[in-house]
Amino acid sequence: MRTFLFLFSFFWITQINAASRFELMGLDKNRAQLNYMLNCQGCHGKDGRGLGDVPALKGFVGNFLSSNEGRAYLIRVPGSANSPLTDVELAEVVNWIFFTMSDKSLADSFNPLTPEEVQTYRGQPILDAKAERSRLIAKFPIREKLAQ
Numbered sequence: 001m002r003t004f005l006f007l008f009s010f011f012w013i014t015q016i017n018a019a020s021r022f023e024l025m026g027l028d029k030n031r032a033q034l035n036y037m038l039n040c041q042g043c044h045g046k047d048g049r050g051l052g053d054v055p056a057l058k059g060f061v062g063n064f065l066s067s068n069e070g071r072a073y074l075i076r077v078p079g080s081a082n083s084p085l086t087d088v089e090l091a092e093v094v095n096w097i098f099f100t101m102s103d104k105s106l107a108d109s110f111n112p113l114t115p116e117e118v119q120t121y122r123g124q125p126i127l128d129a130k131a132e133r134s135r136l137i138a139k140f141p142i143r144e145k146l147a148q
């Protein structure tokens, strides 16, 4: 029971930190969620579990932050890069995805994506996203599988 309470409070504190960090960064959660619904949800699903053969963001996406090429991949994928969102809006949506969907795949400390990074990565489109995804995944330690 004590362990459970400890784990629960830890989870709760982590959630609060994630939410307040988002606000501290001056990001607009409601706008991020709306932009996700309009531009991403059709393929990635409401909670990021992925529809059809679209990979789950939920419980996994944070793994890509372990390297610079992984960060770049998150923006270079066609769904991100070709969306009608501005660089500021896209950085905001992807940071919102980290805070709301990555669960344990997100390291305790990480650098959120900046609009400047988004602008750079968008200028480097991926020819074969599936191959790049497999190449990256083979290189990093997987932090957490999808929470069931």
Ligand code: HEC
Binding pocket: 036, 039, 040, 041, 042, 043, 044, 053, 054, 055, 056, 057, 060, 061, 073, 074, 075, 077, 078, 079, 080, 083, 085, 093, 094, 129, 130, 133
């Ligand atoms: C038409 C369907 C579609 C839409 C719309 C879409 N995506 Fe994706 N997304 C995919 C697929 C499929 C992949 C896997 C890589 C690939 O094959 O392109 C992916 C991969 C990703 C990844 C990398 C995660 C991983 O595990 O590979 C991120 C981050 C991502 N998308 C974010 C977004 C964001 C943000 C939006 C909205 C602005 C969006 N996507 C819109 C289909 C989509």
